Amino acid sequence: MKSRKVFLWAVALVVIASLVAAGCGGAKETKKEQPKYPTKPITLVCQYAAGGSTDLLARALANSLTKKLGQPVVVENKVGASGTIGTDAVLKSKPDGYTLLTSSTGNFTSTPLVQKVPYDPNKDVRHIINIATHQIVLVVHADSPWKTAEEFIAYVKANPGKLKYGQNSPGGTTHMAMESFRKAAALDMKMVPFGGGAAEVVAALLGKHVDVAVMHPQEAGEHLTAGKLRALLVFADKRIKPLPDVPTAKEKGYNVVMGVTKGVCGPAGMPDDVVKILHDNLKAIMDEEEFKAAAKKTGDFDYLEYMSGDDTAKFLQKMYKEMDPLIKELGLDKKK
Amino acid sequence: MDVVGNLLQGFALALSVDNLTACFVGVLIGTVVGVLPGIGPVGAMALLLPFSFGMDAGTSLILLAGIYYGAMYGGSTTSILINVPGEAASVVTCLDGYQMAKKGRAGAALAVAGIGSWVAGTVGVVFLMLFAPPLGKAALAFGPPEYFAISFVGMLLLSNLSGDSFVKSFLVFMLGMMISTIGIDVLTGFNRLSFGVLELTRGIEFLPCAMGLFGMAEVFAIAVQPYSVGEMIKVRFRELYPSREELKKSVWPIVRGSLIGFPIGLIPGPAAILSSLVSYRLEKGLSRRPEEFGKGAIEGVAGPESANNAASAGAMVPLLALGIPFAPATAVLLGGLMLHGVAPGPTFITGNAHLFWLVVASMYIGNFMLLVLNLPLVGFFASLTKVPPKILIPVVTAIMFVGAYSLNNSLFDIFMLLVFGLLGLAFKYMNYSATPLLVGLVLGPVFEKSLRQGLIMADGNFMFFLQRPISGTLLAVAALIVVWTAYGAIRKRGRIVTGE
Numbered sequence: 001m002k003s004r005k006v007f008l009w010a011v012a013l014v015v016i017a018s019l020v021a022a023g024c025g026g027a028k029e030t031k032k033e034q035p036k037y038p039t040k041p042i043t044l045v046c047q048y049a050a051g052g053s054t055d056l057l058a059r060a061l062a063n064s065l066t067k068k069l070g071q072p073v074v075v076e077n078k079v080g081a082s083g084t085i086g087t088d089a090v091l092k093s094k095p096d097g098y099t100l101l102t103s104s105t106g107n108f109t110s111t112p113l114v115q116k117v118p119y120d121p122n123k124d125v126r127h128i129i130n131i132a133t134h135q136i137v138l139v140v141h142a143d144s145p146w147k148t149a150e151e152f153i154a155y156v157k158a159n160p161g162k163l164k165y166g167q168n169s170p171g172g173t174t175h176m177a178m179e180s181f182r183k184a185a186a187l188d189m190k191m192v193p194f195g196g197g198a199a200e201v202v203a204a205l206l207g208k209h210v211d212v213a214v215m216h217p218q219e220a221g222e223h224l225t226a227g228k229l230r231a232l233l234v235f236a237d238k239r240i241k242p243l244p245d246v247p248t249a250k251e252k253g254y255n256v257v258m259g260v261t262k263g264v265c266g267p268a269g270m271p272d273d274v275v276k277i278l279h280d281n282l283k284a285i286m287d288e289e290e291f292k293a294a295a296k297k298t299g300d301f302d303y304l305e306y307m308s309g310d311d312t313a314k315f316l317q318k319m320y321k322e323m324d325p326l327i328k329e330l331g332l333d334k335k336k
Numbered sequence: 337m338d339v340v341g342n343l344l345q346g347f348a349l350a351l352s353v354d355n356l357t358a359c360f361v362g363v364l365i366g367t368v369v370g371v372l373p374g375i376g377p378v379g380a381m382a383l384l385l386p387f388s389f390g391m392d393a394g395t396s397l398i399l400l401a402g403i404y405y406g407a408m409y410g411g412s413t414t415s416i417l418i419n420v421p422g423e424a425a426s427v428v429t430c431l432d433g434y435q436m437a438k439k440g441r442a443g444a445a446l447a448v449a450g451i452g453s454w455v456a457g458t459v460g461v462v463f464l465m466l467f468a469p470p471l472g473k474a475a476l477a478f479g480p481p482e483y484f485a486i487s488f489v490g491m492l493l494l495s496n497l498s499g500d501s502f503v504k505s506f507l508v509f510m511l512g513m514m515i516s517t518i519g520i521d522v523l524t525g526f527n528r529l530s531f532g533v534l535e536l537t538r539g540i541e542f543l544p545c546a547m548g549l550f551g552m553a554e555v556f557a558i559a560v561q562p563y564s565v566g567e568m569i570k571v572r573f574r575e576l577y578p579s580r581e582e583l584k585k586s587v588w589p590i591v592r593g594s595l596i597g598f599p600i601g602l603i604p605g606p607a608a609i610l611s612s613l614v615s616y617r618l619e620k621g622l623s624r625r626p627e628e629f630g631k632g633a634i635e636g637v638a639g640p641e642s643a644n645n646a647a648s649a650g651a652m653v654p655l656l657a658l659g660i661p662f663a664p665a666t667a668v669l670l671g672g673l674m675l676h677g678v679a680p681g682p683t684f685i686t687g688n689a690h691l692f693w694l695v696v697a698s699m700y701i702g703n704f705m706l707l708v709l710n711l712p713l714v715g716f717f718a719s720l721t722k723v724p725p726k727i728l729i730p731v732v733t734a735i736m737f738v739g740a741y742s743l744n745n746s747l748f749d750i751f752m753l754l755v756f757g758l759l760g761l762a763f764k765y766m767n768y769s770a771t772p773l774l775v776g777l778v779l780g781p782v783f784e785k786s787l788r789q790g791l792i793m794a795d796g797n798f799m800f801f802l803q804r805p806i807s808g809t810l811l812a813v814a815a816l817i818v819v820w821t822a823y824g825a826i827r828k829r830g831r832i833v834t835g836e
Binding site: 049050055056059076077078079080081082084085088114115116118164169170171172190191192193194195197199200202203204206207209210221222223225226228294296297298299332 | 378379381382383385475476477478479480519520521522523524525526527532534535537538539604654658659660661662664667668671674675676677679680681682683684744745746785789792793795
């Protein structure tokens with residue numbers, strides 16, 4: 001009798017366990033398409049790890065979009081291979097508007113240039129909207145002798161090959177921004193690559209293991225405010241809201257404008273009316289107080305920048321063309 | 337004293353109904369995801385992030401942190417009962433915990449793991465409370481050369497955890513290091529050894545590999561010889577709890593595990609796994625009966641299970657003192673904080689003192705809740721060992737499949753589980769221990785990355801590693817280990833020769 005009871009308990013436990021696990025997995029069955037959209041839950045795939053900046057933005061968008069559309073929008077993290085796995089999964093999915101992707105610059109520019117990817121970064125995608133653009137800054141330790149970009153550039157020119165610069169996305173947008181700047185200003189520095197997010201490169205800069213680093217401003221945010229790090233240059237078209245005193249590279253005569261765009265896209269071939277519904281709702285969300293409050297928390301607020309789907313596509317294609325020769329010159333496309 | 341006053345204020349806030357509920361829900365979810373193989377604290381925390389939108393910053397941080405350290409309690413359960421690590425950090429618990437279960441001592445192993453987790457968790461919070469700011473600064477002194485030195489010492493100490501022949505375990509360790517190079521190279525972005533398979537570019541993940549080598553291999557072994565596992569162990573209820581002798585044996589391993597786990601938690605990356613491996617190695621080294629390890633020594637459960645809890649408190653230090661997450665789970669915690677407009681940074685502890693002390697207080701409460709939650713469950717879990725294999729094995733297999741799939745929502749990980757299961761079976765037949773492979777898989781990336789970064793920094797000059805004080809000292813320790821081991825081996829051989 002007793003062993004029977006134990007067995008029943010075991011079965012119950014397993015059933016609960018499997019249910020929980022299945023729930024975490026996220027259902028992905030596609031039912032017959034109906035004219036009205038949306039009639040069932042939408043999956044918003046995030047190609048980066050949970051808790052990262054793209055993921056947080058995705059969750060804020062999903063939260064607002066759920067209320068707008070009346071159907072649950074579920075964030076699913078399909079992580080790996082610099083986002084290629086998640087991007088590929090969405091671009092190969094049924095173009096019915098029920099599987100969407102948080103678009104990020106790298107997957108449509110640098111990554112396809114550096115690695116072999118199983119999708120066409122220009123043809124297989126339909127960009128719906130751009131929500132935010134994250135600029136890139138050049139940062140040094142507050143104890144360093146360089147107070148301005150000019151002092152820094154003069155020092156590097158006087159001491160070629162002496163300084164070490166850190167970056168955390170080999171072949172990625174931040175790396176490319178630094179390399180175009182290095183080329184434009186004819187600077188000779190050693191590049192020390194870091195992996196695993198900006199945390200490592202920020203720690204290395206704080207610990208003075210590298211002399212200078214490139215990153216997104218919010219990745220250094222608190223350390224800039226607390227006066228532990230100092231931003232010298234921003235690689236943007238114009239000065240950015242959070243760092244009004246930091247000059248752009250353009251002002252100093254180096255035409256380096258690169259940034260990471262964040263928006264929503266889906267597979268090519270989505271019906272135009274579905275794209276319009278999504279675009280209009282997302283655009284409306286950008287003006288809502290609730291989303292703005294969420295964006296303040298995710299760190300996107302200062303960087304919110306609306307672009308239509310077509311403009312986003314053009315912007316990304318332009319960056320793709322600029323990076324192509326740079327990546328070839330650095331020999332980063334070897335393994336294609 | 338300042339600390340006492342702050343802490344009391346923290347307790348006053350943490351004992352509100354909202355915060356107590358959040359703490360309880362957090363540790364409960366943590367225990368559940370810890371018990372279930374595959375789904376880990378990182379996934380669970382990420383899933384709950386959207387729910388925390390509506391809570392205030394302190395409450396949501398209590399909830400998320402509860403999941404994180406709660407998972408360290410549950411992780412040992414499946415390691416002990418079915419040889420499947422529920423959490424990466426509990427791999428080493430399989431070695432002796434499962435052997436104890438086979439001897440009918442599952443209850444003792446589970447109870448000691450629970451008590452050890454509580455002691456270490458509490459000690460870890462004390463350290464966090466007292467030393468977070470200075471330790472945070474100290475962590476910054478560690479750059480690539482220092483991490484290389486740490487991983488080098490780790491390699492020497494941990495590659496032969498099972499005590500097999502050195503050549504055999506080192507071969508398996510090297511295989512693990514090689515497997516760790518599969519996938520996109522984080523330093524250059526190049527694809528390595530992926531042979532055009534997209535899923536391989538992600539690299540071989542630790543959990544499918546560990547579940548395969550331990551759990552799946554065990555399933556295969558039973559499937560190959562189905563009639564050899566007929567007999568069941570009869571366990572009486574009173575025997576479910578540890579005997580006085582078993583408790584006595586566990587005291588020092590728990591203390592040592594708590595003390596070494598915390599500083600190891602400060603290392604970026606696989607800190608929790610490393611802490612449990614180091615603790616196991618230490619206990620084995622100190623034991624008067626090292627031959628009992630791997631055959632069901634309770635010290636091999638008590639030490640590591642304590643160490644990984646202390647490490648989870650240690651991992652909070654860089655996050656709270658510097659605002660830099662060194663581990664994936666603390667990265668999600670950082671995300672949770674930022675969602676509430678609290679950006680942790682160098683000024684977090686002074687600028688958001690009430691929040692810091694609230695979390696510290698809630699961690700004391702949460703650890704106590706976990707003990708109360710887990711000890712009564714020991715009897716229930718331990719009685720699962722009485723389920724006949726013909727029922728248990730298919731169920732275990734299903735749990736592993738679901739667990740592997742849930743990691744990345746990818747069938748590829750189930751395939752990996754089976755591949756490593758077969759490899760584990762082959763190891764069993766050839767009398768190789770699988771643990772060095774996992775050690776190689778954990779240490780490989782740290783070793784490779786920090787060596788290459790260090791060499792780039794020094795223009796290829798190896799002396800650079802010796803010139804820096806911390807890495808130089810660590811490498812000197814490594815040299816001593818090599819000399820000592822070689823001396824020991826020569827003396828042993830000399831004895832055998834004279835004996836003959």
